[in-house]
Amino acid sequence: MLVYVLRRLLQSVFVLLGVSVIVFGLLHLTGDPTRLLLPLEAREEDVRQLRALLGLDDPLWIQYLRFLSRAVRGDFGLSFKHQVPAFTLIAQTLPATLELTAAGLGLALLVAVPAGILAALRRNSILDAVCSVGVLIGQAMPVYWLGLLLIMVFAVGLGWFPAAGRDGVSSLVLPATALGAFSMARIARMARSGMLEVLAQDYVRTARAAGVRAFVVTYKYALKNAAIPLVTIVGLEFGILLGGAVITETIFAWPGVGRLAVDAIFSRDYPLVQAIVAMLATLFVLINLAMDLLYTYLDPRIVFVRSAR
């Protein structure tokens, strides 16, 4: 168990190192970073001076090590556009993004888990068919289109919710729905197939044969075991939703990290882009690590399977 945990930790460190290489490369992809900072008509002398000042004349690997040693301390430099540390800007906008992501995921779980389980219990019923169609449509609907439709119907047409901005719970409804819809479809599908799988297990049949009431079999035995794979899915979905928030926040003018990132890309604010990509990737890695460890606690068999690999 301990070996597994340690190995998993070490893997996460490697992954984060890899992320740092890509994030570092992102800035150098643009060619000469000084060109981003100075006006086009800047004198050759100024360019040279700035290059020396930023340490851009050093070998690439020294630049990388310098970047890495700052990055682990959360220092990605000043945002070109805002002239404040990139980290401060992220700290200001992250709560809004986490709120939106948590709401989207919460909504998805709230609808998808009961729907998936009911669909499995009443297999081939009308309810099951409705769920299947919902899943298909949910998985085919791009978030940017769903967002626009929601705005058209519920903000412009019916006037129930605001179309943009972050102002209380009512402003959270539409973006959370748009963001959560895809996850909702995927989770419902997994919950259904997971439940069907568990219901076919021997111990469920044995419990039924032994005269345990259907209610107890379903909710005590089957549900508990069907929930285990869902735990990992939830972690993965949270990471995916953090990335998906980029588009949702743009559509609904939600003042989060995603919108900050899009702004940063269009204003060539590379330190800020680097900081955001690194931060989101780190969050993703940490959440998945936590979920994996939780998973081994819920289902100890998994350690043996994975250690054997």
Next chain:
Amino acid sequence: MSEAVSAAAVTAVEPRARLARRLNFRAVFGITVLVIMGGAAMLAPQIAPWDPARQMLMKRLRPPAWEARGLREHPLGTDHLGRDILSRILYGGRISLGVGLSAVTLSALIGVTLGLLAGFYGGRTDAALMRVADVFLAIPYILLAMGVVFALGPSLLNVILVMAVTRWVQFARIVRADVLSIREREFVSGARARGNRSLRLLLRHVLPNALTPIIVVATLELAFMIIYESALSFLGLGVQPPTPTWGWMLADGRNYVASAWWLATFPGLAIMLTVLAVNLLGDWLRDTLDPRLKV
């Protein structure tokens, strides 16, 4: 579970017969929609009623033909510059499907190659490649893609490259898992004993046996790529105007959600129908070819 049991029983039947026998509603619907969409996109220059870039400012923001102000010559209405929506959707399909197919092909090439190597050689090669895969999984792909496309310039080629490079992991992981078990099978050691070299062994004996998951993942990834391409377009980093793309049309429509619903509705519907059809086809392929496949 009866589905899985019957499917397992069918496994014994010859593959082509199996495909034909299980041709159900999902498959027929998916294939039909795709044929129509693909055909319409390919024949766009012949069947589109208007030039998709032609602006007719006298006929700006006309609703679809069935509405009061609609015009018969513009069945799905016109946009804010008086361009015909139907023609733009037909031409946009060329980009969506073309870019989607190219990106899937390229990402399959990268992913399958790396997955084959990781699964076949195992050990350190495997561990290193899988960590690289984890890195690509961890980075929010849409931000990475935006950053790279913005830095390199949003050409058709760059968009396809970036989409492929951010999605190859899907192929690599499934191929690796499959190869891990295939390489232990007897026909592989048999082929090796006959003196086949590694490359030949990989391409002639291992790869053909890993084709099923590759086909299924490719189909599902095509659906994903179509959404991905439109997302980049929607954010302003896809293929540049005047080439109409579905994502661009949605972005245009965004400014008219309050006054002209048809601008954002029809291109979105085109995306959804196409993605739905591809997904149905992918699901059906998976259930038919290998119901145990978890993708």
